[in-house]
Amino acid sequence: MPALMMQPDLSNVVVSGPVRTAALTAWQQQGWPGPRVESWRFTKLDRLAAREITPASSLSTATAGDGLAMAAGMGAHAIQIVNGVIDPASLEGLPAGVTAGNLSDDQGAQDAMMALAPPNHPVSNLSMAVMSGGLVLDVVGEVARPLMLIFEGDDASLSAHPVVLIRLAPAARMVMAEWHQSAVALSAPLIGLDLAAKASLDFVKIQSEGSTTSHLAATGVSLAGEARLTGFSLSVGGEMARLETHVTMAGEGADCQLSAIYLGRGRQHHDITTVLNHDIGHCTSDQVIRGVLDDRARGVYQGKVRVAEDAQKTDGQQMSRALLLSRKAEVDAKPELEIYADDVVCAHGATVGELDATQLFYLTSRGIPEAKARAMLIEAFLIDAIDSVEIDNLAQILRETATRWMAQTGLTTDGNQHG
Amino acid sequence: MTALLEIRDLHASVGDTPILKGINLTLNAGEVHAIMGPNGSGKSTMSYVLAGRNGYEITGGDVLINGESVLELSPDERARAGMFLAFQYPVELPGVGGMSFLRAAVNARRVEAGEEEVDQLAFVKMVRAKAGELDINDDMLKRAVNVGFSGGEKKRYEILQMALLEPTISILDETDSGLDVDALKIVSDGVNMLRAPERTMLVITHYQRLLNHIVPDHVHILAGGKIRKSGGKELALQVEETGYAGIDDAA
Amino acid sequence: MAATTQTIEQVEQATGKYKYGFVTEIESDKAPKGLNEDTIRFISAKKDEPEWMLEWRLKAYARWLTMTSPDWAKLDIPPIDYQDSYYYAAPKQAEKLASLDEVDPELLATYEKLGIPLNEQKRLANVAVDAVFDSVSVATTFREELSKVGVIFCPISEAIRDYPELVKKYMGSVIPVGDNYFAALNSAVFTDGSFVYIPKGVRCPMELSTYFRINEQNTGQFERTLIIAEDESYVSYLEGCTAPQRDENQLHAAVVELVAMQDAEIKYSTVQNWYPGDENGKGGIYNFVTKRGVCRGARSKISWTQVETGSAITWKYPSCVLQGEESVGEFYSVALTNNYQQADTGTKMIHIGAGSRSTIISKGISAGKSQNCYRGLVQMQPTAENARNFTQCDSLLVGDRCGAHTVPYIVSRNPSAKIEHEATTSRISEDQLFYCLQRGIEEEAAVSLIVNGFCKEVMKELPMEFAVEAQKLIGISLEGSVG
């Protein structure tokens, strides 16, 4: 274990029950990934240096961020998770069809969570062991109102380890969002999404953490027969962020659409990592990734599509594109196909480059100022990923977020050139 | 005399869906038969089943070439037994050079017949001669099989293969579709050249106009997976006038 | 002579498919088994090497001892006992050969059998051949003709003695001794290989080629090739390789370094047909090879073409370091695995120079129970203004018990550089297969036709003399995978 890596101070943490104890042991054995671990080759944690961080354990007061307003805008019920601890008050009045339970003393749910969680993953192990807050949401039927999990908190000495397991009963339908806007040192949510047959989930995640927060998320998904997940992630905040999602296609006819956008500037580091396990045949997955990087920012996309033996008739697609706006920015991509069945259609594509000079010229030749032309082209570049979000008001919110980001980068409509 | 091709009460399904529901046809040497029928009536399915394509379940009946059942034969064995299918939608073979493909097909027959393989130079000459008649230029011959060919070019290329392979039983599946008047003439001439007393042809078409060029001895109407009516070439004209609905009623 | 012919026939009858699986009965001179400093001194002495070369080797050996075998590839490599192998084996023959007439007839017969006749009457008209048998070069043809235009084509052991300045300057300059485990091993124990030097402005008048043959049992082959193309020169070089059919695994760890100066072009083609093991995965060569070229000068070009059908395990990434402005790197690859073969192969394109361009076309075919992985890196460094890369990786699966994997790494640090990568994986189309069958072509031949079509973009990059052979090889290598 490299000496400089931040090590959470576990001295005050009480770990109970066999699942969490096992997770703690695994964490203590493995710790943060070392320099030679292949899946972390583009995202090194050592630049976070030695920070004193302590896993949060008790509820502090909520800070008002954009999240609540967003939830209100979407007509969503907001569950607030403050410094990693679930605010029990926000579990009152859940939409019909959603029941909340406590994960921290539910062994069965913990087991189920670990079965979903990305295996041998530092966040899976650490957050399960430490678990600043644990929540199980069971969903039946068609949930009329969206649900939003708002992760907030302003204590920069803390690390947040919320663990949330969401189980959709057969044919259940729900729309939900994760909104991350904390200022903790380390935000390490472990999320499980377990969709039973024919269940359907629209899922949006917005990572808009504070500028000194490290966001390391581990999400595990399982889709039973004919279940459907449409997921979208936007990574725009934080000092460094890794959004890692593992999906297992566990029943025939399952369909998984994932899209993600990362927008980086300054010295931000964004990492989108996905593993799509086609364990069974006749399933489809499609991923669309877009990244825009300015200044000295670095963007990483690692996406693996794995098709197991006998998982015939699999359709797995992946397309990642990145735009570099600055000479100091860097993008790394590793789209990967690992295929053990023959009757499949799998493909991936990746491109990296800058804005198309011809298109830019075309727009400016029509009298559009260059900065605006750039903004327009970037917006166009992001649009098919954003448009995959079919949730009321949310696509609009995302578009506004992107526009705001561009404005902060100097790409405004006022005609100023971007340095 | 045994028929060159005999189809006896042929039933075939895809998955659980029956498509051919008892087809009977006898093709004697020297005869040209036309099969007409509405879209989706099972014409292509029948041609694939005769040629032995995977994915169809034969649920009843038999197919005989020269009196011998061929249901147990693989598609290439049936082809070498003299059966040729001109595809409705010829498939592209990227990277597979036309000449080497044609030569492989010709040589496969020769080897089976215990003959010498044709040498490259003689073969090129042979192909060029036939290609000229079908208005197929050298450039098309140099390209990969069917890659970048127009619809009409693909059809002419099918007939070129037929001319080279000299099959005793030719099945042409909508070879006329997508052809303009000139191309239709070229293709028909090519087909007519292959008419011979020792051969038979099954010409599948949706329209009567091809039959003005390739005049059939018999015409059959296929609808709903069954032959509804058989007759002489005048039956085709009747279809042209009344459509298939009228024929079906009559059946 | 009679004994050889007999052996050849016997083996052919017994084995059928791998037609190069025979053994030549010839007495040979070996180093004591095992790897240590003495082995290295033995090799160096056998080669009559200058002291500096021995020191270089010993340093490499010391470095190797501190290293570990790479484990990141998608390969299942059984542990290798480096002490249980011979590192030098050479046919016993007259010390120095004045002409081909003096080459042991057994050897001439062997090469003839391999399709590489060496003697004056029969040799290929426009291909100069360096024939490497186990650890030594046994003959090099057309040397005089080549030297007339100033081209040096000789065994590397000779170059070390005759052109020490060139060797000192370039050997290890592209692939440093400690580059990786197998390169370090090679640097310590390399035995023979070819050396090519093309002077400024010279277009090499014929194809140069090296034919590697492993014959001895329990012997590794560690050849080293160095090609230097001075300004405005051109050379096309081809290597072929085969080995006897044996139940044991044998190690082949080669190093190939290419240097292309301004406006120079090197075209390097490989038809790799080492013994792949039998249909149960027994035996076969471990092919762990480091190949790298550097485009030093502006507008220089290095093009790698490989057809990989042999070896039990292949670990190989022929790469280009594109230093020169507007330099060009190309990688065209067909990798075919069948039975229990494993291949992890691909390339690295490191773009440094402004306007540098690279193209990667990779066609992987997996059959039987084999695993086939493309692994490639495209890196745009901050200086690579307006650089371009295009990559196309296609994988074809023949049968449902094999694996096809694609692992590209893309790193860009220059906004004006453009990278495009596409990859697909599928099986042979049923429609295509049926079309061929309907024309009377048998299934195995039809699959071979379609697979060759799939590989066409790569095959057309091979020198004509070898394209036909390579095409046949694909058909042969697929045997038994259908039905």
Ligand SMILES: Nc1ncnc2c1ncn2[C@@H]1O[C@H](COP(=O)(O)OP(=O)(O)O)[C@@H](O)[C@H]1O
């Ligand atoms: N592979 C298949 N799977 C399912 N249905 C099929 C398949 N092939 C053909 N069919 C169905 O069989 C019927 C006959 O098709 P086809 O033989 O192509 O008709 P035609 O050639 O007369 O237009 C159609 O209803 C078609 O949809």
Ligand SMILES: [Mg+2]
């Ligand atoms: Mg049809």
